[in-house]
Amino acid sequence: MTPGNNGASTPEDDDPFGYLYADGQANGAQPPSGGYGYPNSVNRVRAVGTRQYGQQGGGPAAQIPQQQGTYGQPNPHYAAPETLPGGGAATTHSPQPSHGGGGRGRGPNTKGLLIGAIAVVAAVVIGIGVAMIGGDEDKGDGNQADASPTQGQTSEPSPSASESGKTEADLPEIEAKALRLEGGPVTASDIKGAKSDGGVYVAGFNKVGAKVVWTVSGIEKADTYRFYVRYGIPGVDANATVVVNGEAQTRPLNMENFGKQPEGDWEKGWQTTWANVNLTKGTNTIELVCNQGNQCNANLDQFWLTEEDGS
Template structure:
């Protein structure tokens, strides 16, 4: 302030409303136009945020600027937790991570799901492999000797390897070379027999009739199939099978598998087979009409194959 009565003696005595009073007007108070109303009074009116505390270089600290827009952080603002000794953020993660809480561990969940799927697939694969093995075991053929019929006509010969690796013909026989007993005799008046000259064994339909085949040339002991071609008049028949003096527990089945007409001998030619156990070398096979057998049949050919042969 300059000497003279240009206003209050101290800034604290400045009255911004002095121009409203008589003593203020007497002292030259005027309505404010940038100051407090007294001439040459200190100009303290400034826009908010622009007042400087001290001149540049005076060493006084500069006040931080006010933020310009509500809700937007000031460029000069620093979070308390970033200052030395500042308080930790209330949102800090207890796990030591950033300010935000971590979400679910999706990577771990994905790995767990993949592991479960892999275990299920492996289990299914093992179950399927085991199921295939069980099926194979259930479908294996029964090795028990049985009698059945093949409506076709198997080739009357088969091969079995000998010691030199060569294939040897297994025995076959026609009716006219069989040994006949008990009223059995050869005939050729019914067509359809495949034996040499169309000759077959007739007269087999009586108890005591029997045909015998002496089988030579068996290279190896084991189970074989004995095939027999026979003719019936459309009616089932059977006979007793004896191998090396031992009767089979089941008869040689000569059923009407083909369903041929009754009393039609010419259309009644069919084929049956039975498993037989043969020894190495020579064996004797008999087909006999015994008590309890239905023997109304003609006999055409016999042949032997390996057990798995057709």
């Protein structure tokens, strides 16, 4: 190539876009026939604003109609680009499932889980409450207060040996007609209310030296027991001395008018009292004696023994 005639002589003349500048045009730069200098490329260079949808490239710019009409209503002269030939393809959007709550996805069923947890807790609490109530009832069965009369007390009507829940395996008991009588007492049955067989009781005990003797056999162990006496009085207090295996107790057997019965009424005066006695294993002798200083105006009906706790 020769200078000035064959090819560009300056670096800017090598610019494929030199035809776009004034100095390039002055130097004779021409747009490339292949489009931007690339082989087989399509020449799409056009002035800004000359492209129209639905027309092939390079045509004259169509007049854009002025939009008219009421707001919110479609313009009859307007067509969406995707509906025109050569326009952009319509974009298809997959419908999103509606879950409510402003388009947010449904989370885990926390309400159901909460209800289930509450039900489990309630069941546990109920089970514990039932277990505690059952335990309290069991404790109550084993810790009932002793309803047996204490020494010097009585209950009315007075319990007999059979009424106290005794069985053949329980401690010994005896009725009036089986007692040994010494010093003047006798048996009688004219006053109603005695629990012994046939309504028999011991009378005539109201004299110094009067004595009833009970020989007790079958005591399995040496221990302290309760000696119960069912007696009848005419509405006035009485007492007597308890002698165990020949040893008199310092505290007399109290036969008070606990029922507050009217004086002189023997039939309504039947009551029960008891005293603690120390017995040895095997056979023992228990005596009830009217000694000097005792008030012995009482009839005697039944004697029986229980454990010290009254059972």
